[in-house]
C-alpha cells in the first residue's frame with residue numbers, strides 16, 4: 001500500500017474544511033475546557049509572542065491575545081481558506097492590533113519574528129508531518145514553550161471503541177489514522193515533555209520546551 005503524499009494529505013484536508021468551516025465553531029463546544037487548559041499551560045506573559053498553529057477559525061485567538069496583551073503578538077496561520085476567512089473576520093471585527101493571521105501551510109510558514117510559545121490545538125495532520133514540525137520549530141526562541149492537545153486512541157483494553165475514534169477523527173484530517181501516539185514526531189524536539197490523557201483516554205494534552213539546537217548544527 002502506498003502512503004499518501006504530503007501534498008495529497010493537504011489537498012484532502014482543505015476539501016474537508018471547505019465543508020466543515022460553517023459548523024466548526026459549534027462542534028468545538030465539548031473541547032473548550034481542553035483549549036483553556038492548553039493555553040493556560042503555556043503561561044503566556046504580557047509582551048510575549050505566540051504562534052497559533054493551524055488556527056482554524058480563530059477560536060483560540062481571544063484567549064491568546066488577552067494573555068500577551070497589546071504589547072505582545074499573536075500569529076496564526078491556516079492552509080484552509082474557508083477556516084482562515086473566519087479567523088480573519090474575527091480579528092477585523094474585534095480590532096485586535098496585536099493579532100496577525102496568515103494563509104499558508106505549516107510546511108511553508110514564514111514569520112516576521114521568532115516566538116516564545118506555540119499552541120498546537122487539534123492539529124493532527126501537522127503533528128504527523130516531519131516537514132511541518134521542523135519548519136515550525138525553526139521559528140522558536142530558545143526554550144520556547146509548546147502546548148499540544150488532540151485526539152488519540154483509547155488504551156488497548158478499550159480497543160473496540162477505537163473504530164469510533166477513527167471515524168470521529170476522519171472528518172477533520174487528511175491523514176486520519178496514526179492515533180496511537182500522535183505526539184511522537186514532535187516529542188523528540190522537546191525538553192521536559194509531559195503528557196496526560198483527557199476525555200477518558202481518547203484525548204491528550206502535552207507540554208514541553210523546544211530543545212536548544214547546537215550552534216554547529
Ligand SMILES: C[S@@+](CC[C@H](N)C(=O)[O-])C[C@H]1O[C@@H](n2cnc3c(N)ncnc32)[C@H](O)[C@@H]1O
Pocket residue numbers: 010013014017028053054055056057058059060077078079080083104105106107120121122123124125126132172
Ligand atoms: C481541527 S482544526 C483545529 C483548528 C484550531 N487549532 C482550533 O483549535 O480550533 C485543524 C486545522 O488545521 C489546519 N491544517 C491542517 N493541516 C494543515 C497544514 N499542513 N498547514 C496549515 N494548516 C493545516 C486545518 O485547515 C484546520 O483549520
